[in-house]
Amino acid sequence: MEKKILIPSNFTKHAWNTLVYALNLYKSVPCTFYILNAYKIPTRISLNRNQSAELEAAKAESEKGLHKIMQGLNFRKENEKHTFETISRNKDLADAIQETVDTHKIDLILMVSRGENVSINAAFENEISEVIQKVEDCPFLVLPEQMQDLPETKREIVFPTNYKFPFKNKEVAALIDMANNLNASIRILYIDSDGRPLSKEQEQNxxxxxxxxxxxxxxxxxxxxxxxTTGIHLFIESRESSFLALYKRKQGFFSKLFSQRFKEEIDFNPKVPVLILKELE
Incomplete structure (x- = not known):
């Protein structure tokens, strides 16, 4: 079945690297890649600036950038299983992503986080956290800026859970799909920090x-x-795991996985790509 992958781009080298990573990730899978550029003109009260002209210039710059991406893809002579569509929107990034998800029934969104690690902290303001919080009904794959090539063998995805909440099959579908696509194993990790046995509900989940x-x-x-947090980091590093998968509930960040009583619990920056699964109705 064809996959629909959304890649927001601001025309930086990191956005291009994200696109190339996605092409390699899905090299054996028929896909349509939607490349989105969202631009926003600040509202100003000014008699000296022509807002309409400024908007047209921003639109032209957006379309020019998307055209250059398509030229780069044509030069690479991409996989015949892959097709591409470009989208330019005068909207906030989160709004533009949500519109694209709803219109095109996107299966996965890929974004890159600034810095060596993936920054997905709810406690700190950044573009990744904001978009993840606002966009509904679609999983994300967040890549570190210094992304590594996929290992040829021993690929595994670490999936931490406290078993306190039941999952719907469709909520973990993206995780299963990624494991199948990459021929990767899923390692379900439970951190027993209080020494209590699992409850009946936890065992059922x-x-x-x-x-x-x-x-x-x-x-x-x-x-x-x-x-x-320490347990997940140690587990990933000791096993050299390839990915981390986290489940985000609507009323809490990542199913209250990280207690905000300690800054160490909040300051969570894994070095591997993070698949973020969303709670679905």
């Missing part, structure tokens, strides 16, 4: 994941005597 992941290689893991 754990069993539900078993039924969802029957078609992929998966395993359950448990760490004790550590905080959630």
């Amino acid at each position: 754990m069993d539900m994941l078993k039924t969802y992941f029957t078609e992929v290689d998966f395993s359950f893991h448990k760490l004790t005597q550590t905080t959630v």
